[in-house]
Amino acid sequence: MATRIHVQTTLNGEAAEFLCDSRQSLLEVLRDDLGFTGTKEGCSNGNCGACSLQIDGVLVDSCLVLAAEVDGKSVNTIEGLASPAQLHPLQQKFLEHAALQCGICTPGFIMAAKALLEKNPKPTEHEVRYWLAGNLCRCTGYDKIVRAVLDAAESMEASA
């Protein structure tokens, strides 16, 4: 049995610490040990993007990150997106455009879209589609998701 590792991190802006096994992915620790089940497990091999989140602002698949690797880093998950008062514009627009059906892929899409809009606040449709190529959805056919992201970009720009 390998030694358990003590990890100190910032989770959605708050200091957090946990013990993990070296073999545990960040996704596993978030969901099974810390109760942050908003991040979803899809393929667990880096193809589907359901487990997307940000580490130090960089979009990654959390199934391909060892939990031990986030020591000293800042992790942002879907749970950190809405404020107590209101949903994040991306969440709101996903609802308005019905950009989800079963919902398993949704947190990953929203986290990926958030990272896109931070880098490029006014993306073209082509840029949205290219950026979201690492996220798979088997329900919507993607079109509603792309429209929701474009609409969210517009409303965030208007309120900025």
Add this chain to the structure above:
Amino acid sequence: MQTFDYVAAQTVDEAVSLLASKGDQARVLAGGTDLIVQLREGRRQLETVVDVKKIPEANVLSYDAQNGLHLGAAVACHRIYNDPVISKTYPGLMDAFTLIGGIQIQGRASVGGNLCNSSPAADSTPTLIAHRTMCVIAGPNGQRVVPVEQFCTAPGRNVLENGEFLLSLRVPAPPNNFGAHYLRFIPRNEMDIAVVGVGSSLMLGDDKSTVTDARIALGAVAPTPLVAVEAAAALVGKPISDDTIAAAASAAASIARPIDDMRGTVQQRIHLTGVLTRRTLQGALSRARGES
């Protein structure tokens, strides 16, 4: 996933001594986009995973016109293409670094890891060869330097000996009138493995026509990436033209020795080698002339 020890090495010496003592039972972790999948799927059994991302030399990313690009082997793709100077200086490298996996993979995957995984279809390797990249390898006897075209020895295998790991890559600064381009063929728009990939570079004389140097590297058409020596020789010393480019493309296709698999047939891959050689030479030419 199987149990293993995770060690974040802080120095080159610490990583080398761990790797030397554990042999085949240890493996370097950079972005983990290959290694973690292999561990989870049981394709690789390890006692120790050595994370090298905290070693400063493996994390360096710097460029200057004298020394060129110094690229730590653990640096993730997104850091490279988000650097405005480096991405503008090496468009022929960015062609490959921006299409390895999706955005999430590029947030973690390193170019050094792509090379060490030593897949014949690795996207970054042909363009690294076209740029005359050198590999800096750290090991128990200090450091040694290997030209990137000699790094891969078979699918999944390379020149790294016990206790060694890839520390960084050195890419020369682009000389005047230099251009490079990488293209791959895949049957969809993105997120796929190359059926064929070709990286080409050209250097032109002051007349912006005579080819003074050329390098063409082929991916996914042999057990390792290939340098198309005769294809480059068909260009050097002559004014560039559709005819010399066609001769180079045909010479490149003639050395392809691909396999049939679910991604493509032998015949298709040989054909694609010629097509992509021609197109990458045209792309390299227009960059060498400053047209794009």
